[in-house]
Amino acid sequence: NGTNGIGTGLKLPTGAGSGKVLTSDANGNGIWQAAAIQMQTVAVSAGGAKPFQNTTGTDWKLIDFFSNVVFDDAKALYGAAYGWNTATNSYTVARDGKYRISLNMYALGTVSAVSNGYTANAGDNWRVAAVFNNVNGQAGKSTMPFISLTVSSNDQSVFVSGVVLLKVGDIINFKTINAATGGASMRPALYYGAPGHSIMTIESL
Numbered sequence: 001n002g003t004n005g006i007g008t009g010l011k012l013p014t015g016a017g018s019g020k021v022l023t024s025d026a027n028g029n030g031i032w033q034a035a036a037i038q039m040q041t042v043a044v045s046a047g048g049a050k051p052f053q054n055t056t057g058t059d060w061k062l063i064d065f066f067s068n069v070v071f072d073d074a075k076a077l078y079g080a081a082y083g084w085n086t087a088t089n090s091y092t093v094a095r096d097g098k099y100r101i102s103l104n105m106y107a108l109g110t111v112s113a114v115s116n117g118y119t120a121n122a123g124d125n126w127r128v129a130a131v132f133n134n135v136n137g138q139a140g141k142s143t144m145p146f147i148s149l150t151v152s153s154n155d156q157s158v159f160v161s162g163v164v165l166l167k168v169g170d171i172i173n174f175k176t177i178n179a180a181t182g183g184a185s186m187r188p189a190l191y192y193g194a195p196g197h198s199i200m201t202i203e204s205l
Contacts, residue, residue, distance in 0.1 A: 019077045019095065034095055039073035040203040041084050041091060045193030049108060049116035052176045053188040060136045060175035063128070064089040065193035066200050074202075084202075090134075090173040091202050093166045098205040101130050101145050102161040103174060106197035108190040109154040118190055124151040124180040126189040130162070131175050148179075157197070163205065174200065 012022070015032040022030050043066040052061040067086050074094045075083030082094035093099070105128050113120035128147040145162035166172075176189045191198055 018079065034097070037073075037077070038204055039077065039094070040201065041072045041074055042070040043072075043084050043086075043200050044068045044070060044195045045191075045198035045200075046195070047193040049112070049118070049190060049192050051118055051188035051190050054177045057177070057179060058136060060129070060131070060177045061189075062089055063174040063176055063191070065191075065198070066174070068195065074204075084200075088173075090171050093168055093170040093172070095204065096167050097165070098163055099166050100161060100163050100201075100203050100205055101172065102159070102201040102203075103128065103130065103145055103147065104157060104159045104197075104199045105147060105149075106192040106194075107149050107151070107156045107158065108192055109152050109156065111153050112155050112192075113190050116190075119187055120151050120190055121180070121187055122151055122153060124178055124187060125149070126151060126176065127179050128160075128174065128176045128189075131173055132164075133171050134173065136175065155192070172202065 045065040072083040078094035126149040
């Protein structure tokens, strides 16, 4: 800036942080902004057939078998406090913005349920939801990905995806319930945890 080299130089502003980049505003002033780097977190399930037993129609159970993390950009860029936590089976948001949450669940049918030592009734209504900040009452809101399964004799692999606006520190986890009436509380929702069966993906947009 300036003729004959007068006033040249680079002054770094405050505000640097993990994952931020230095850019310019319209007047040429340097500013730190969140990078446009896309982050992906992918975790797959483990443990084989697993029941999730609710006792009431609002007793959503945490799906706790996404224990194999394939990769986690949020954790790599922003530190261990963010991304997928295998101890709590939850995702902590590292950066404000839009995120796509995708979930594939492999649900057992009545035949597989019996072969694995459980009972499943055809017609039962199993539901899976991505839950915002651990508030069960939000599990059915359209802003979060949501699956509803009607149990049949055959196994089902069901995929759902949704886009949500999240802020730093928000927490996402996945819960399930058998929402059928007439004794449903005595029967668990049953899913199969194994690589290639139940998969969770969270990515920034």
